[in-house]
Amino acid sequence: MTIDPSRYAELFRTESREQLSAMNRNLLLLEQGGEDQEALGAVFRAVHTFKGMCATMGFHSVAEFAHEVESLLDRVRRGEKAHTPELMDALFAAADALEGALEGVSESSGMTEAMTAALQRLHDVAGGSATSEFPAVRLAGGALVEVAAADPLEGPGVIVRVKQRADTMLPGVRAFLAVTKARTLGDVAAVSPSEDALREATEPQAFAMRLLTAHSAEEIERTIRTAGDVEHVEVDASGHTRRQSRAVVEVVAEGASAAPAVAARATRHVRIDLARLDTLMNLIGELVITRGRLLQLSAGIGDPRLDDAMQQASRLIADLQSEIITSRMVPVWQVFDRFPRLVRDAARQLGKEVTFAIEGKDIELDRSLLDEIGEPLVHLLRNAMDHGIETPEARVLAGKPRAGRLVLSAARDRAAVLIRVADDGKGVDRAKVLARAKAGGLVDASVTSLDDEQLLRCIAQPGFSTAEQVSGMSGRGVGVDAVQTKVRTLGGLVEMRSVEGQGTTMTIRLPVTLAIVRALLARTGSERYALTLTHVRETLEYGEGAVQQVRGRDVLVLRDEVLPLLDLRTVVRQAGEPERSREIVVIERGERRSGLVVDELIGQQDIVVKQFDAPREGLALFSGATILADGAPALIVDVGSLFQGS
Amino acid sequence: MLLFRAAGRLCACELDAVREIVAARPATRLPGAPAWIDGLVNVRGTLLTVVDLAVRFGAARAEGSAGSIVIVSGAGKVFGLRVDGVRDVRTLGGDALEPVDAQRDAGGVVKALAHVGAAGDESALVCDIEAIAREALAVQDGTTTHG
Numbered sequence: 030m031t032i033d034p035s036r037y038a039e040l041f042r043t044e045s046r047e048q049l050s051a052m053n054r055n056l057l058l059l060e061q062g063g064e065d066q067e068a069l070g071a072v073f074r075a076v077h078t079f080k081g082m083c084a085t086m087g088f089h090s091v092a093e094f095a096h097e098v099e100s101l102l103d104r105v106r107r108g109e110k111a112h113t114p115e116l117m118d119a120l121f122a123a124a125d126a127l128e129g130a131l132e133g134v135s136e137s138s139g140m141t142e143a144m145t146a147a148l149q150r151l152h153d154v155a156g157g158s159a160t161s162e163f164p165a166v167r168l169a170g171g172a173l174v175e176v177a178a179a180d181p182l183e184g185p186g187v188i189v190r191v192k193q194r195a196d197t198m199l200p201g202v203r204a205f206l207a208v209t210k211a212r213t214l215g216d217v218a219a220v221s222p223s224e225d226a227l228r229e230a231t232e233p234q235a236f237a238m239r240l241l242t243a244h245s246a247e248e249i250e251r252t253i254r255t256a257g258d259v260e261h262v263e264v265d266a267s268g269h270t271r272r273q274s275r276a277v278v279e280v281v282a283e284g285a286s287a288a289p290a291v292a293a294r295a296t297r298h299v300r301i302d303l304a305r306l307d308t309l310m311n312l313i314g315e316l317v318i319t320r321g322r323l324l325q326l327s328a329g330i331g332d333p334r335l336d337d338a339m340q341q342a343s344r345l346i347a348d349l350q351s352e353i354i355t356s357r358m359v360p361v362w363q364v365f366d367r368f369p370r371l372v373r374d375a376a377r378q379l380g381k382e383v384t385f386a387i388e389g390k391d392i393e394l395d396r397s398l399l400d401e402i403g404e405p406l407v408h409l410l411r412n413a414m415d416h417g418i419e420t421p422e423a424r425v426l427a428g429k430p431r432a433g434r435l436v437l438s439a440a441r442d443r444a445a446v447l448i449r450v451a452d453d454g455k456g457v458d459r460a461k462v463l464a465r466a467k468a469g470g471l472v473d474a475s476v477t478s479l480d481d482e483q484l485l486r487c488i489a490q491p492g493f494s495t496a497e498q499v500s501g502m503s504g505r506g507v508g509v510d511a512v513q514t515k516v517r518t519l520g521g522l523v524e525m526r527s528v529e530g531q532g533t534t535m536t537i538r539l540p541v542t543l544a545i546v547r548a549l550l551a552r553t554g555s556e557r558y559a560l561t562l563t564h565v566r567e568t569l570e571y572g573e574g575a576v577q578q579v580r581g582r583d584v585l586v587l588r589d590e591v592l593p594l595l596d597l598r599t600v601v602r603q604a605g606e607p608e609r610s611r612e613i614v615v616i617e618r619g620e621r622r623s624g625l626v627v628d629e630l631i632g633q634q635d636i637v638v639k640q641f642d643a644p645r646e647g648l649a650l651f652s653g654a655t656i657l658a659d660g661a662p663a664l665i666v667d668v669g670s671l672f673q674g675s
Numbered sequence: 676m677l678l679f680r681a682a683g684r685l686c687a688c689e690l691d692a693v694r695e696i697v698a699a700r701p702a703t704r705l706p707g708a709p710a711w712i713d714g715l716v717n718v719r720g721t722l723l724t725v726v727d728l729a730v731r732f733g734a735a736r737a738e739g740s741a742g743s744i745v746i747v748s749g750a751g752k753v754f755g756l757r758v759d760g761v762r763d764v765r766t767l768g769g770d771a772l773e774p775v776d777a778q779r780d781a782g783g784v785v786k787a788l789a790h791v792g793a794a795g796d797e798s799a800l801v802c803d804i805e806a807i808a809r810e811a812l813a814v815q816d817g818t819t820t821h822g
Contacts (some may be wrong), residue, residue, distance in 0.1 A: 311720075318720075600706075601706040639721075639722050640722075642723075642753075643705075644705055644812060646707060647705050650707045660717055662716065664703065664715070671762040
């Protein structure tokens with residue numbers, strides 16, 4: 030096997046980010062909890078592992094820097110350095126410098142400016158070089174190779190020893206299953222022999238794992254036994270105390286290649302290049318389309334045996350598709366986890382007190398969506414702290430607790446994921462926004478109040494509040510237009526609810542996955558269009574009773590509600606006469622609803638969203654296109670954009 | 676150069692720009708686009724915008740699915756040219772090429788006039804693929820590209 034350095038670079042990047050994320054998370058805990066040995070230990074381990082990874086990759090300047098940080102931490106751990114706010118700031122600065130250094134790092138890179146500055150701060154705090162008593166071990170070749178602690182089972186948690194029965198069939202699979210079962214109880218910090226080795230095992234195994242869990246030994250044993258073919262389970266809680274005496278061993282391994290050191294780390298997941306998942310997604314998309322064609326063909330032939338086989342293949346394809354979609358899903362904490370740090374920094378900067386909570390960490394979202402959503406969320410969180418949450422003094426005056434409450438939450442809602450940023454601040458000053466909107470000609474002079482949706486539309490105007498010079502204006506325009514633009518390109522939408530004096534909630538509604546969406550196929554004349562279901566509320570027959578004329582315009586009367594009617598035929602500028610029997614799709618975006626008249630509803634279908642090069646002119650109504658069962662392309666109507674003109 | 680017919684005329688384009696030639700197929704109309712944009716077609720799972728060269732040169736739209744689509748790349752985009760049929764591949768250049776006069780240039784998309792045939796009895800309009808790409812697709816700014 031040839032080693033492709035770029036693959037390791039990618040692995041390094043992902044794993045080193047995880048270590049930095051752990052470092053940040055535990056630094057926050059440390060800051061909040063004072064002398065928290067657990068958190069301190071975790072920070073130390075994260076930096077230590079990070080250092081080892083950098084050294085393995087040959088990134089010496091970064092490794093050296095990490096080493097300095099580690100040395101300082103070690104002194105703190107041994108009680109030689111007291112916890113001070115300056116120390117915490119220096120450590121946070123160091124974490125930032127390390128993160129910055131990861132960008133474009135190479136074997137020959139030197140220290141970045143941020144690293145030099147952070148190092149200076151560390152030295153200031155430590156009172157002289159922190160490293161004096163902790164010399165780095167170096168090879169003639171310059172490589173500082175580190176082997177993680179000799180026994181991976183040393184550390185916090187309980188040690189679970191599992192022995193498989195002698196007659197175990199597929200011992201590798203069973204062992205793997207046992208580890209998977211253990212994960213349902215908590216974090217599996219280490220497995221020995223390694224998980225990869227276990228999975229390959231062909232002989233019955235005796236293995237051990239270190240499990241971070243609050244469950245009792247009986248529960249652990251019972252859970253692991255469900256993996257099957259388990260002869261014996263032993264739960265040892267004494268491992269926890271051994272941690273104190275754990276020594277950090279730095280070993281120089283001559284001529285060791287980079288690969289084993291990286292691979293030896295206990296991996297909990299198999300990492301797959303996102304591009305490969307994209308390819309899989311495209312392939313399954315093609316397969317789904319082909320299935321549609323095959324089903325049509327086999328229905329035409331009418332052979333029951335063929336139908337049977339087709340049904341089975343069809344079900345398998347559906348299962349495969351959902352598996353592939355699932356494999357692309359990642360929990361939102363992967364992005365949310367960096368926000369506590371951001372909130373802390375921003376609160377300090379703004380002189381505000383903020384209690385930050387994250388809810389729904391485990392809600393999953395398509396990887397590609399999650400990657401894109403971080404930036405908009407940063408905007409929203411900053412806005413909430415900058416414009417929403419008041420200063421502690423102002424809050425006390427208003428009869429609120431000194432610290433503002435900021436909640437970032439994720440929740441599933443049918444085929445959508447809702448991500449909310451809610452604060453209990455002062456809310457948007459509607460009167461000011463209205464005055465500004467009138468001055469800017471955004472709303473009619475006769476308007477006396479703005480509802481939430483109008484409010485959002487006003488402040489999402491590019492430059493709406495940046496142009497506003499009045500101080501104390503609680504506009505949330507900073508970046509709201511950017512947030513809205515970004516979210517729209519992801520097929521989602523932004524909603525806002527603001528109550529003066531009580532706070533503001535911004536909601537981002539996103540489809541769970543980008544590539545395959547459930548859509549309603551509609552026909553108008555000879556053309557077919559796909560309407561994404563996110564915006565479809567219900568469908569109904571075009572009846573005389575429901576459709577009435579108000580001031581010369583057709584409207585839809587639906588349960589005492591009068592909705593404007595749009596005709597898809599007009600929307601897509603189709604020539605010819607409408608058909609006699611037609612149907613109505615009730616579409617909604619936020620609070621707004623509307624009826625869309627089509628000639629025929631063909632049905633619901635999972636469609637694969639494809640991008641295409643749009644012509645220069647042409648309606649900006651489409652969020653992509655899909656290929657129908659007969660192979661013809663159909664445009665996907667972005668229902669949200671239909672509300673713009675009405 | 677690839678020689679083909681569109682709107683009854685002999686046309687040509689650089690062979691380097693040609694990716695593939697496929698049979699014409701019904702295109703999905705792109706609402707709001709000019710008439711000379713034939714629409715969107717599916718070529719083995721990839722969606723391509725097709726320019727109807729005949730309509731672009733002022734002739735009537737070819738009905739049905741006769742003819743071919745020449746898939747070309749220019750200005751960083753891949754798109755299709757709907758043509759009546761592909762004729763030949765020839766080396767044209769030097770003396771055979773003649774600057775096109777303004778009257779025969781259909782709005783900047785014809786680069787040159789090429790003399791084809793033994794006695795130069797026929798001339799072909801050499802299409803400027805880059806210019807067609809720029810004219811038809813949102814090339815300069817990527818923002819209108821769906822994605």
